[in-house]
Amino acid sequence: MPIETLSTFKAHGGTQGVYRHASETTSTDMVFSAYVPPHEEGAKLPVLWYLSGLTCTHANVTEKGEFRAACAEQGVILIAPDTSPRGQDVADDDGYDFGQGAGFYVDATRDPWAGHFRMRSYIEQDLPALIAAEFPMADLDRQSITGHSMGGHGALTIGLRNPGRFRSISAFSPIVAPSQCPWGDKALGGYLGDDRAAWREYDACALIEDGARVSELLVDQGDGDQFLTEQLKPELLAEACKAAGIDLTLRMQPGYDHSYYFISTFLPDHVAWHAARLKG
Template identity: 50%
Template sequence: MELVQRNQCFNGEQRIYQFDSESLKSSTRFGIFLPAEALQGQVCPALFYLAGLTCTEETFAIKAHAQRLAAQLGLILISPDTSPRGDSVAKGDHWDIGQGAGFYINATEQPWAEHYQMERFISDELYALVQAEFAVLADAIGIFGHSMGGHGALTLALKHPDKFKSVSAFAPICAPSQCPWGEKAFGQYLGVNQGFWQAHDATALVAVKGALFKEILIDQGLDDQFYSQLNPALFQQACDSVGQALTLREHAGYDHGYYFIQTFMDDHLQFHAVQLQA
């Protein structure tokens, strides 16, 4: 593992590392914010943040404005890239498929299957790596994300409740099996059998898995230009049907971008801090 960049930030450090991933069969990068306590060797709760389409491991660190409060709360923040990358990695025909658009699933179809193993990369490989290399409190790890990454956060949490103790999302793709983004990605990555898609759809998963978390938090802008792709009401209905507590907050005037995320970032960090202490 190679340290690529290190910057002091709110008495902690924002870093970027690069390493050769066994899951992705390519070199990959991830960002990590280490509060002062973690730099001193004190174990801290940690949050994985999964970014949206076209983003990289650095987008969250630059745009989300999360480090100030994370430093106060003593939270480690981990931000992986959104897909495998490199000349040998398959590229898509548009920004919503291929590099920058891994959808946090394990692809089964060609030409994607060799490298696009994002679920395994995050929930197994990177999850183990950060615990081995940094002062992460093992039983206090949460996950959150935005858009495609919100889909990833919800589905990975629902599939791995033994690993992720808390979950929240900004404008997540709640029912990818029922929107153009998800239909395109799942069709290419997983094949035409839509029965296989349900294992990667948060709305379908919560209906099967039941109530796994004390609470799930979602924030959604009502001026979101991609609102028709996101389907938060379907996820709300699925949660209600199984008794999964969901706080779905919809906000007039906010769109899909990082100004929206910045506005409610403190709420999410505080939400996770409480959940991870429980």
């Protein structure tokens, strides 16, 4: 698993890098970014995963997320993977919400997606192994996860399925119940087929209904978000958490929309919230 450095920049005392590697999981080259804050030689730093939303790559949060000052202050590495496999040989769809740029953090089981679209395994296994091998300062015994929109769905579902791996889970404007919204219907139906039972491990609310448990969740959601009522439906997560006894902090942020202007306002907060749990 060799890794290629595409760029590095000094920022907020640390190093913002972009890297490429050949993934055995997706059978494609994959690009991700990693911010490593300033640290003493030999120090081990906790890792916060940030999963991005529809149409995004690693670059959106890397350029617009405003997380580096907080990561430098807290001593937290932030890793931002891509949202799907990409390439001319990779299947795609004309919609912005399916295919390349829209991997939905699932392992697809239907053709033509099943070969490359394995973002669940990529995030759960492939990329962490690469990080452990290539970033010696990364302490993979201390991981947390967050994400935005489709990536919020990814953070919640990957976090709920792997409660021992993550100290804490948060999300921005997540798709909390893809089985109950048009984006999810299209993506889960397309990648997994019509058997909705197979969708449940990719649906945060269904996972909780089926017994997945974590102690707490933090969610920020703009009340001016254009996707709030049709796609995101945070009230479904609130109901599921209430029934399961999960301590959900759902902050409806007045006047904020779905953009990186919203994310960048609160991402430093999330970094500090995770850091408190990663260092506790």
